[in-house]
Amino acid sequence: MPFFQAAPLARTLVTGANGFTGRYLVEKLRAGGHTVIETTDVHDEPETSTRLYLDITSHDACRRVIDRVRPDYIVHLAAISFVGHDEPLDFYRVNVMGTRNLLEACVQVGHTPSKLLIASSANVYGNVASDAIDETFPLRPVNHxxxxxxxxxxxxxxxFDRLPILIVRPFNYTGRGQSSNFLVPKIVEHFTGREPSIQLGNIDVARDFSDVRYVASVYEALLDSDAAAETVNVCSGTPYTVRDIVSSASELTGHELEIHANAEFVRQTDVKMLAGSPAKLHSLVPSVESIPFVDTLRWMLVS
Incomplete structure (x- = not known):
C-alpha cells in the first residue's frame, strides 16, 4: 500500500489576536484546521510556540516575529480601533507605521506568505449620501x-507588487465580548441590566451592522480565495439606525428604555449614514452567508 503523507496544517499569524475580532477569528481558523500563532501587545503570560508578544510599532519586533514564524498566512488586525481614543498620534503610530513595519519585515527577512489580509475600515468613506457604498467610492475620512x-x-x-495583499474594509460589526465603549454593547448592557434609561447621542445615524462571527467567517474564506492586490467591503448591505436597535432590543426583552439625548456623545465628525454594497464580497466568497442583525442582538442579549 502506498504511503501518503498528510499535508501540513497552514500556519497563520494573527496580529491583535487578543482583541474583539481576533478572539473570534482565532477560534474560527483553528476549527478550520489552521495552526494559529497569535500575537498580543499584552505581557500577561510567557511566550509560547503559538502565542508571541508583539509591539507592532517596533520594526525590530516585527522582524523577529516574522522571521521566527514564517507563516503561510498573515491576518493583520492590530490597530487602535476606538474612534474616541484620546491620543490622535496613536492612530498613525499603530495603524499606519505598525502596518508598514509588518510589511517591511516580510520583505527584509525574505518571506512571502500565501496571503496577507489587512483590516482597514469603512470609516475611510466618510459622509457619503448612499446606502450602497462600493469599493470605487472615494476616500473622504472625517476623523483621525x-x-x-x-x-x-x-x-x-x-x-501590492511585492506581497499578496488583500485589504478588507469592514463596516460596523458587533457581538458578545465587544467593549461597552461601542454602541451596541452599551445598549445591550442597559437592557440586560433592566436600566430605566440610557444616554445616547444622535439616534438617527444609520450603520451597516454585521455579526462578528460572520466577519470571522469572511476573513477565513478570503484567505482561501484567489483575491489579492485589491480591496473588498465586508458588510451586510442593510443599515440600522440607533433608534432601530433600541426598538428591536425592546421587542426582544419586553423592557422599555427611556432615551436621553446627550450632546457630549454627538461628534461633529460623525458619519450620518454608512451602509455598504456587499456585491464584490459575494462574488469572491459566495458561500459565506451573513447573520440577520436581529439574531445577533438576540445572541448578545442572552449572554
Missing amino acids: YAASKAAMEKMVHAW
Missing part, C-alpha cells in the same frame, strides 16, 4: 481613526 486607515491603505498599495 478614519484618516489613519486611509493613509494605511494608500501606503499598502505600494506593496
Whole structure:
C-alpha cells in the first residue's frame, strides 16, 4: 500500500489576536484546521510556540516575529480601533507605521506568505449620501481613526507588487465580548441590566451592522480565495439606525428604555449614514452567508 503523507496544517499569524475580532477569528481558523500563532501587545503570560508578544510599532519586533514564524498566512488586525481614543498620534503610530513595519519585515527577512489580509475600515468613506457604498467610492475620512486607515491603505498599495495583499474594509460589526465603549454593547448592557434609561447621542445615524462571527467567517474564506492586490467591503448591505436597535432590543426583552439625548456623545465628525454594497464580497466568497442583525442582538442579549 502506498504511503501518503498528510499535508501540513497552514500556519497563520494573527496580529491583535487578543482583541474583539481576533478572539473570534482565532477560534474560527483553528476549527478550520489552521495552526494559529497569535500575537498580543499584552505581557500577561510567557511566550509560547503559538502565542508571541508583539509591539507592532517596533520594526525590530516585527522582524523577529516574522522571521521566527514564517507563516503561510498573515491576518493583520492590530490597530487602535476606538474612534474616541484620546491620543490622535496613536492612530498613525499603530495603524499606519505598525502596518508598514509588518510589511517591511516580510520583505527584509525574505518571506512571502500565501496571503496577507489587512483590516482597514469603512470609516475611510466618510459622509457619503448612499446606502450602497462600493469599493470605487472615494476616500473622504472625517476623523483621525478614519484618516489613519486611509493613509494605511494608500501606503499598502505600494506593496501590492511585492506581497499578496488583500485589504478588507469592514463596516460596523458587533457581538458578545465587544467593549461597552461601542454602541451596541452599551445598549445591550442597559437592557440586560433592566436600566430605566440610557444616554445616547444622535439616534438617527444609520450603520451597516454585521455579526462578528460572520466577519470571522469572511476573513477565513478570503484567505482561501484567489483575491489579492485589491480591496473588498465586508458588510451586510442593510443599515440600522440607533433608534432601530433600541426598538428591536425592546421587542426582544419586553423592557422599555427611556432615551436621553446627550450632546457630549454627538461628534461633529460623525458619519450620518454608512451602509455598504456587499456585491464584490459575494462574488469572491459566495458561500459565506451573513447573520440577520436581529439574531445577533438576540445572541448578545442572552449572554
